[in-house]
Amino acid sequence: MPVSRTLLVWACCATTLLLAACNSTPRLPASPPTARVVVLDSLAIPVSASENRAVSFTNKRSAFYYTQTHRNDHPEHAYFRGFNIAGRRIFSDYRLIVAGAALDPQEATVIVRPDALVRTHPQGITETLRLFDGRDVLAVEISGASGDVALQLSGDTVTRVRSGQGSDEYTATQAGDSSVVDHIVVGRSGNRFLIAVGPSSAAARRLFEESVAESPAWETARRARLERVVSGDHYLWSDDPRLTQALRWLQLTMDSLLTRQRGDGIYAGLPWFNEYWGRDSFISLPGATLATGHFEEARAILVSFAGFQDRDRTSRFYGRLPNIVKPGSIDYHTTDGTPRWVIALRNYVRYTGDRSIVAELYPNVQASIEGALANFTDASGYLVHADNETWMDARREPDKVSYSPRGTRANDIQALWYEQLRAGAEFAVALDDRQAATRWSAAADRLRDRFARDFVDPVTGRIADHLDARDVPNLQVRPNALFSLQLLDQPATAARAARQAWEALVYPWGVATLDQADPGFHPYHVAPGHYHKDAAYHNGAVWPWLNGIAMQRMIELGQADLAWRLFTNTNEIALTRGVVGGLPENLDAYPHPGEPTPRLTGTYLQGWSNAEQLRVWYQGFLGIQPDLEQGVVRLAPRLPTSCGHVEFNSRIGAGVLNASYERTDRGRRYTWRLQGEAARLALDIVPFEQHSFSAAAGDTLVVEQTAGSLIVHHAGAGGIAKERVTLAPAPARREQQAVFDAILAGTEFAKPGVAAAHPAMRQSRTP
Numbered sequence: 001m002p003v004s005r006t007l008l009v010w011a012c013c014a015t016t017l018l019l020a021a022c023n024s025t026p027r028l029p030a031s032p033p034t035a036r037v038v039v040l041d042s043l044a045i046p047v048s049a050s051e052n053r054a055v056s057f058t059n060k061r062s063a064f065y066y067t068q069t070h071r072n073d074h075p076e077h078a079y080f081r082g083f084n085i086a087g088r089r090i091f092s093d094y095r096l097i098v099a100g101a102a103l104d105p106q107e108a109t110v111i112v113r114p115d116a117l118v119r120t121h122p123q124g125i126t127e128t129l130r131l132f133d134g135r136d137v138l139a140v141e142i143s144g145a146s147g148d149v150a151l152q153l154s155g156d157t158v159t160r161v162r163s164g165q166g167s168d169e170y171t172a173t174q175a176g177d178s179s180v181v182d183h184i185v186v187g188r189s190g191n192r193f194l195i196a197v198g199p200s201s202a203a204a205r206r207l208f209e210e211s212v213a214e215s216p217a218w219e220t221a222r223r224a225r226l227e228r229v230v231s232g233d234h235y236l237w238s239d240d241p242r243l244t245q246a247l248r249w250l251q252l253t254m255d256s257l258l259t260r261q262r263g264d265g266i267y268a269g270l271p272w273f274n275e276y277w278g279r280d281s282f283i284s285l286p287g288a289t290l291a292t293g294h295f296e297e298a299r300a301i302l303v304s305f306a307g308f309q310d311r312d313r314t315s316r317f318y319g320r321l322p323n324i325v326k327p328g329s330i331d332y333h334t335t336d337g338t339p340r341w342v343i344a345l346r347n348y349v350r351y352t353g354d355r356s357i358v359a360e361l362y363p364n365v366q367a368s369i370e371g372a373l374a375n376f377t378d379a380s381g382y383l384v385h386a387d388n389e390t391w392m393d394a395r396r397e398p399d400k401v402s403y404s405p406r407g408t409r410a411n412d413i414q415a416l417w418y419e420q421l422r423a424g425a426e427f428a429v430a431l432d433d434r435q436a437a438t439r440w441s442a443a444a445d446r447l448r449d450r451f452a453r454d455f456v457d458p459v460t461g462r463i464a465d466h467l468d469a470r471d472v473p474n475l476q477v478r479p480n481a482l483f484s485l486q487l488l489d490q491p492a493t494a495a496r497a498a499r500q501a502w503e504a505l506v507y508p509w510g511v512a513t514l515d516q517a518d519p520g521f522h523p524y525h526v527a528p529g530h531y532h533k534d535a536a537y538h539n540g541a542v543w544p545w546l547n548g549i550a551m552q553r554m555i556e557l558g559q560a561d562l563a564w565r566l567f568t569n570t571n572e573i574a575l576t577r578g579v580v581g582g583l584p585e586n587l588d589a590y591p592h593p594g595e596p597t598p599r600l601t602g603t604y605l606q607g608w609s610n611a612e613q614l615r616v617w618y619q620g621f622l623g624i625q626p627d628l629e630q631g632v633v634r635l636a637p638r639l640p641t642s643c644g645h646v647e648f649n650s651r652i653g654a655g656v657l658n659a660s661y662e663r664t665d666r667g668r669r670y671t672w673r674l675q676g677e678a679a680r681l682a683l684d685i686v687p688f689e690q691h692s693f694s695a696a697a698g699d700t701l702v703v704e705q706t707a708g709s710l711i712v713h714h715a716g717a718g719g720i721a722k723e724r725v726t727l728a729p730a731p732a733r734r735e736q737q738a739v740f741d742a743i744l745a746g747t748e749f750a751k752p753g754v755a756a757a758h759p760a761m762r763q764s765r766t767p
Contacts, residue, residue, distance in 0.1 A: 037231040040223060043248055044111045044118075045580050054579040054604045055117050056253070056270055057131045062086040062261035062327075063197075065131055065138060066271055066604070067093070069110040069117070069580075077604055080271035082155055083138055083197070086261055086327050087274060090172045090182055090197055092155025094140065096127060099147030103127065112580040114226050114252040132218040133225065134260075136197040137211045143191055151186060151193040158184065167208065169201060189215070229255050232649070233656050234293050239645040246571035247617060249581030253574075254288050254610040258297050262327055263304035269585050269603030275326035278305060278337030279391055282344040283545065284607045287615030290351045291624070293651035298348050299357060305341060306364045310371075319371020334393070335376070335385035335413055338368050339420035346423040346629075353628030353653040358427050369424045369440060372417070380454070381446045382409040382467070383417040390480075392513070392538035404513075404538040406474075410466040411455055412483040418447050426629070451487040461496050463488075477504045477515035482549045491736065495743040498553045502562075507750045508569050509598055511546035512589045513538045516753050523590040523755040525601040530763045533601075540760075542587040542598065544570060548612025555620040555638045557740045558686060562747060563620070564640035570613055573600070583609035590752040618650065622661070628653045628679065632692070635672060635701070636684040637661060653677040655697060667705040674699055685710060687734040689727045 047053045047069040054077065058064040063085045068074065072081045072093065082092040096103045108119035108127075116130040128141040142149055153160070157172045167187030174180050183201045185208040187194060194211045198204035211218070230236065230248045238244045257267040265276035266284050273280075281301060289298035308325055310317045310332055321341045323334035342365055349358060378384050387402035388395050390410045394403045421444035428437035455464045455473065463481040464473030482501055485494040504515040514521050522536030547570055551563035570583065578584050578600045585602025592599065618624050621643070623636035633652055639661060646661045655676025662669045672681065674695050681701055682692045688710045693701060698717025703710055710727040755761055 036235050036237065038227060038235070038248060040114050040226055043245060043252075043581075044113045045249075045575070047110045047112055047580065049106055051576075053112070053577075055112050056256070056579050056582070056605050057115075057117075058256045058259060058267070058270075059131045059135060059137075060133045060256070060259055061136075062259060062274075063131070063136050064256075064267075064270055064274060065129070067117070067129075069112065069119075070106045070108065074604075077271055083195070084271070084274065085136055085182065085197060088172070088174055088180065088182065089155070089157050090184065091153040091158045091170070091195075093153075094195070095152045095154060096125075096140070096142065097148075097150040097152065098123070098125060098142075098145050114249070114581065115223050130219065130222075132211075132215065133222050135207065135211065135218065137207060137215070137218075138195040139211075139215055139219070140193040140195070141191055142193070149188075151188075151195075153184065153186060153195070169204070172197075187212075226252060226255075229292075233651050234649060236648045237646070238643075240643075242575065243568070243571065243643075246574050247614070250571075250574055250583070250610050250614055251292055253579070253582035253605060254284075254292070254607065254614060255294075257284075257605070257607045257610075258288065258294070258301075262325055263307065264297065264300035265304060265325065266301065266607050268608075269606040271603065273603055273606075275324060276305075278321045278323050278325070279334055279340060280608050281305065282337065282340035284611035285344040286347050286619070287548075287611030287613070288607065290347055291615050291618035291650070293649075295348070295352050295354075295651060298344075299352075299354065302341070302345055302348060302357065302361065306361050309364050309367060311367060316375055317371070318375065319367035319369070321368070333386075333389060335383065335389040336391060336416055338372070339383075339413075339416035342368055342420045342423050343416065346426065349629050350627045351652070355430065355629075358430055362427055362431055362433075365424050365427055366436065369420065369436075372420075373443070378409070380450055381443055382450075383413050384408045385410070385413060392478075392480075394534040394537040396532070396534070403535050406466045406480075408467065408469050410480060411463055412480040414447060414451060414455075415484040415487055418444050418451075418487060421447070430629070448487055451484070452489055452493075455484070456488070456493065461493060462500060463497050476518055476520075477501065478513060479505050479511050479543075479546045479550065482546075482553050485553060492739055492743060494553075495557050495740050498557060499744055499747050502550065502554070502747055503750060505750055506547075506550050506566065507542065507589060507598075507752070508566065509573070510542035510544045510566075510570065510587055511550050512540055512542050512750065513546075514540050516540070516589070516750070516758070519759050521589075521758055522760040523752070523758055524588045524592070524599075525586050526588075526599070527761070529765060530761055531765055536760070537586075540589045541601065542589055543585070543609075544573075544583050544587070545606065545608035545612045548616050551616045552620050554744075555616070557744060558638075558737050559740075559744050559747065560621065560638045560640045561642070562744075563616075564642065565749075567613070567616065567621070574613075579604040583613065585609065590755050593755075622646070622648065622650075622659070623684070624650045624652075624657065624659075626652050626679075628677075631679055632682050633657065633674070633679045634682045634684055635670075637668075637670060638686075639668070652679070664704075667707065668703075670701070670703040670705070672701045683710070683712065683727075687729045687737050689730045689733075691725055691727055693723070693725075 049070045052068050052070045056066050065083050067081050072078045083090040103121050108121050111118050116128050119127045124144045126143045130139050158170045160170050162169045170184040172182040183198050183204040185196045185204045189212040196204050196208035198207050266281045267274050268277040268280040308322045310320050317332040320332045321338045322330045322332050324331040376384050387405035387407040390406050392404040421440045425437045425440040462475050465476045465478045466474050488494045505512045520539050522540035525536045525541040526533045554563040582605040584600040585606035588598035625634040644663050650657045658673040660671045678696050680692045681695045684690050693714050700715045702713045712725045714722045
């Protein structure tokens with residue numbers, strides 16, 4: 001939005017506040033501060049031939065298209081280039097031939113928009129590639145060409161079987177499986193080539209003919225939908241253009257992974273995880289759907305996964321949600337996916353106030369807890385699991401030995417189990433199942449009472465990564481400890497543990513999976529001359545999804561400036577490296593010699609990497625934390641010093657929270673207006689006293705923050721003042737923050753050591 005308009009709106013707000021100090025019935029602005037439409041073209045990112053970045057689109061069902069802007073030369077991803085449907089490679093690429101000569105993408109000028117890849121060739125010819133929602137159709141539009149234009153498919157899966165009547169027909173056969181044949185029709189409609197895929201020649205032909213008639217409308221509908229993802233009820237703007245662009249792109253690439261391949265779900269990552277993982281889905285759900293306001297998709301995903309739960313009471317996995325859901329198979333071998341589903345259900349209810357889903361899915365919650373109590377808890381009440389049944393699940397082939405054994409009781413699993421029990425007890429109370437609520441609450445209390453005694457080393461204060469089968473604590477420094485800080489009794493102990501983890505594991509580019517001081521540390525994810533990449537997967541490789549919990553803990557401890565450095569560095573990856581607009585699965589812990597930054601590895605677009613960046617932005621820095629089950633919206637902004645003006649909308653229940661945060665000469669000004677929903681607005685700005693305001697739909701809070709006070713104006717829908725409150729610093733909160741500041745003073749990022757010094761790099765392996 002134009003800065004001049006923003007200044008005008010908030011100048012009016014400031015004038016109104018001045019009048020409020022002198023008038024017993026002041027009026028605040030009656031119109032919402034934000035209601036904007038973002039045009040996709042404004043998000044275009046140019047990509048040079050030297051950058052040669054990945055580009056990815058999905059059709060929101062089961063197809064995705066991957067390519068690189070200029071040449072497909074990625075050592076791992078290039079195999080998946082082109083059009084893929086439900087795990088099948090359809091074709092790898094296409095060639096455009098104009099007047100008998102093939103266009104060379106390497107010579108093109110390229111921009112990437114959320115809806116299209118646009119190449120402009122030296123001949124003045126523009127090529128625009130796009131997908132459509134819900135259709136297995138690819139469109140390539142050509143403008144500026146003189147002479148005949150043809151499009152030919154290529155790849156090791158496709159064979160052209162016939163030509164004629166203005167179209168070509170191909171078949172695609174998967175390697176080693178001649179029983180699966182996809183049929184492809186390629187033809188031209190005006191200046192647009194359309195590529196339609198179907199299970200038979202007739203089906204592909206029908207889809208092609210439909211696309212000739214409907215593709216202009218499909219294009220319009222897709223652009224409008226993508227614009228809605230970052231506009232209106234989902235709008236976000238800041239006076240930092242880089243921040244605004246990164247967050248909008250992250251929302252859009254995250255949205256591309258919300259699909260309907262086998263029921264509703266979230267692709268774990270592209271190109272090789274185009275399937276639903278229970279663990280990944282419910283780590284992703286808050287940032288992918290709740291904080292970003294996609295409540296309908298969230299509900300559909302929760303219900304869809306519930307349908308895959310093992311409900312066979314004779315099964316050892318009774319009550320588990322699956323680890324992997326793909327076309328044709330389901331796998332239940334994970335411990336954390338099930339508690340994360342229950343926790344995600346609680347989060348959904350908190351954001352939406354949708355109590356109907358609790359009654360609908362309560363039998364699944366019961367099965368998840370009772371199955372775990374019967375089959376997977378020990379005498380101490382801990383949740384037990386195999387070595388590879390946490391998120392650190394890589395195993396060596398062919399003997400299936402875990403590369404990162406964490407059996408039998410990992411710290412993050414206990415934190416998840418605790419939250420699952422608490423969430424289940426909340427649901428039980430809501431449905432008047434008092435017996436279950438009492439038993440599950442008691443189990444949670446018992447676990448929490450034991451955790452510090454069993455997991456915290458009394459000498460170092462280090463949280464054990466796991467207890468082994470002999471009850472011996474494993475004191476490796478891994479990021480999993482950050483998930484379990486809420487199980488500690490003493491906040492100071494949690495602060496010290498957070499500092500230990502940060503300085504050992506958190507590099508400026510992300511969180512590593514093992515301390516470099518550990519003899520098992522691998523400085524590079526991919527080092528084929530030394531070890532298999534899975535050996536490094538959870539033994540040194542950086543995972544951007546872990547940035548979320550690392551930043552969250554520092555924000556909670558009052559260190560927003562430190563968290564912000566990691567946040568902005570991660571945004572820059574989305575804007576300048578790897579897939580346009582998204583985050584990868586992994587990075588190396590160390591840069592390679594002569595390279596300024598670590599290499600990106602793993603999948604080029606990983607759902608939980610995007611989702612956790614978005615979650616921390618909305619819940620952590622902006623501090624929007626609804627709990628509509630209790631009728632409360634907690635407003636707990638924790639902006640860093642360098643962050644200026646931010647405007648945004650957040651869906652809350654049946655309504656929308658319009659908000660503006662400004663930096664002023666005296667401190668900050670926060671404005672929140674709750675539209676279409678009533679709730680208690682619980683203001684929580686450290687170190688000031690906390691206070692709740694009973695807000696009807698249309699009410700506004702304006703908070704003026706200075707070093708010494710918060711002045712809060714609460715007005716009704718018409719701008720008529722309801723109350724004016726001055727909040728002073730609370731001595732206990734100020735003292736607690738001083739303790740945290742003292743413990744965390746001078747906390748630094750981890751620094752790379754010498755790669756060759758690590759034992760892993762002295763190994764030799766034939767690729």
